[in-house]
Amino acid sequence: MADTGGNSWEEKDMANVFHGFTDFPSLKENGPVVLTHGEGIHVFDVHGKRYLDANSGLWNNVAGFNHTGIVEALCAQAQRFPGYHSFFGRIADVTVELSERLISLSPFDSGKVYYTNSGSEANDTMVKMLWMINRRKGMPERRKIITRINAYHGVTVATASMTAKPYNSEFGLPLPGFLRADCPHFWRFGLEEETEDAFTARMARNLRDLIEREGPETIAGMFAEPVQGAGGVIPPSKGYFDAIRPILREYDIPLIADEVICGFGRMGTMWGSDYYGIEPDAIIASKCITAGYYPMGAVILGAKLAAELEEASEAAEEFPHGFTAAGSPLGSAVALKALDVLETEGLIDNVRSLTPHFLERLSRFGDHPHTGEVRGVGFMGAIEMVADRKTKAPFDSKLRVSERIANKALEKGLICRPLGAAVVLAPPFIITNAETDTMFDLLEETVADVFAEIG
Known part of the structure; x- marks a missing residue:
């Protein structure tokens, strides 16, 4: 990192901030990017440099970085009633209003909403809910949780155990009782000459085998992302959820x-569950619920689980779990406005209308000699780079190809995300057709420059 006088923002960061999920060799070589503000789909650093953020912050700043209406809703609620909890049967009126809205938007005819501050906390909470329900039903052995290889469900101790990524071995995780089903990624895990339909059937058979091997009476639930996001934007194989849903119902x-x-429009539908017809028993929500303007997560329970949890809590006299700031009036007001923006200002409509162009521009990377797979659904896409297209062999990890692409893109004013061997794009929902072209033009220049360096 260049010497900028001994007291630069970058040097203050390096001296005082510890960054998560950050490539430390890159950080030491290039320094951090310290940002001051955003306008539309762009953010600006302390030097005034503008970046097109092709990842919506962290998937969540879908209305851009300076939406006046959302900011005004936050300020108005701060003046009226800035903070309260949701313990002891007390709650802000605006949080009740949000709960009604979320149930109406959910796939459920009725249900209940429980608030957290993040998706990690929401998934963690759902695990505890399932454990409590089963203990109160006289089935304390029903505790095991199924997730899938390459899944990402959070970073608490429980949700890191659910997150089936190799890096959690650094913490000695997963804990016992967290089971791994197959990743339904046909390109990566399909057998030679196996059709996609046959692959899906194999995924279903393997799930049944896992359940029977472990004992269905020991399994509390299965968690699944409609599209595995932090796994590298991995859509399920054709018919996957149609194949596994009856198996889960069979074993209750x-x-x-x-x-x-x-959730909330990334795939052009309100929920990924709508897109694939999943029919879940509960939904975990966060990120776009507030368009990234306030930390919030939610467990949205369908009627059956809501009734079972209420019965268990009545028997225990309470649900002994909660977070001080969960269900915040500020967050609730922001979420209500963000949902209005998504629905009434045409953001989800824009995702639907621009998805064909987004996916067409994405598909052009399929012609690159080192592209193994291009994959995408709605406004989420990934380009997986390989050393050999025929064998799908990855590059030597020492080359850090996806990280180099992300760093080179930063130089050009584009923020994209490296995820394993893939480069991921998930632009804000307000992006225009012209801005989409700019985003892909910059990425094409970046990829060409990086491979010119690699040789």
Whole structure:
């Protein structure tokens, strides 16, 4: 990092901030990017440099970075009633209003909403809900949680155990009782000469085998993202959820849809569950619920689980769990306005209308000699780079190809995200056709420059 006088923002960061999910060699070589503000789909650093944020912050700033209406809703609620909890049967009126709105938007005819501050906390909370329900029903052995290889469900101790990524071995996780089903990624895990339909059937058979091997009477639930987001934007194989849903019903295993990334329009539908016809028993929501303007997560329970949890809590005299700031009046007001923006200002409509162009521009990377797979649904896409297209062999990790692409893109004023061997794009819902072209033009220049360096 260049010497900028001994007291620069970058040097203050390096001296005082510890960054999560950050490539430390890149950080030490290039320094951090310290931002001051945003306008539309762009953010600006302390030097005035503008970046097109092709990842919506962290999937969530879908209305851009300076939406006047959302800011005004936050300020108005701060003046009226800025903070309160949701313990002891007390709650802000605006949070009740949001709960009614979320149930109406959900796939459920009725249900209940429980608030947290993040998707991690929401998934963690759902696990505890399932455990409590089963203990009160006289089935304390029903505790095991099924997730899938490459899943991402959070970073608490429980949700990191659900997140089936290799890096959690750094913490000695997963804990016992967290099971791994197959990743339904046909390109990566399909067998030679296996059709996609046959692959899906194999995924279903393997799930049944896992359940029977472990004992269905020991399994509390299965959590699944409609599209595996932080796994590298991995859509399920054709017919996957249609194949596994009857199996889970047969064994009375609840299916929890983790909609933290897919929910509220990312796929052009309100929920990823709508897109795939999943019919979940509960939904985990966060990120776009406030368009990234306030930390909030939610567990949205369908009628059956809501009734079972209420019965268990009555028997225990309470649900002994909660977070001080969960269900915040500020967050609730922001969420209500963000949902209005998504629905009435045409943001989800814009995702639907621009998805064909987004996916067409994305597909052009399929012609690159080092592109293994291009994949995308709605406003989420990934380009997986490989050393050999035929064998799908990845590059030597020492080359850090996706990280180099992300760093080179920053130089050009584009923020994209490296995820394993893939480069991921998830633009804000307000992006225009012309801005979409700019985003892809910059990425094409970036990829060409990086591979010119690699040789």
